[in-house]
Amino acid sequence: MIKILVVDDEVDVRLLFEQRFRREIRSGALLFTFAYSGEEALAYLQQAQHYSEIVLILSDINMPGMSGLELLRRIKQDHATPPPTVMMITAYGDAESYHKAMALGANDFLTKPLDFAALRRKLIPLEEA
Numbered sequence: 014m015i016k017i018l019v020v021d022d023e024v025d026v027r028l029l030f031e032q033r034f035r036r037e038i039r040s041g042a043l044l045f046t047f048a049y050s051g052e053e054a055l056a057y058l059q060q061a062q063h064y065s066e067i068v069l070i071l072s073d074i075n076m077p078g079m080s081g082l083e084l085l086r087r088i089k090q091d092h093a094t095p096p097p098t099v100m101m102i103t104a105y106g107d108a109e110s111y112h113k114a115m116a117l118g119a120n121d122f123l124t125k126p127l128d129f130a131a132l133r134r135k136l137i138p139l140e141e142a
Contacts, residue, residue, distance in 0.1 A: 017068065018045075019071045020073060023073075055079075075103060101123070
């Protein structure tokens, strides 16, 4: 089972992921948890049992309060254990955001609207690990 934390200030993202990955959720292959801000995601991850369980974090970059880039920096810097895979998501696929995300240690960079078929293909290697 792949445990995924989705961080996005748009609440309708939950329904979108639950619809697009309905089969994988029902079969137990994927388990999604949702946080609606960087601060909420950090609070969730700071509970040791949650941090060690999460395999992948999908985080929006542009959010009020703590940005996804700041969340990424904190995850990579503040946790002694190897962090989970972090994929950044943004509606703005500009080179500056891409370079900042990669410099901060992002494992991947996706643009909105999300290509769920491509995301599914990226999740398969994680499931086999």
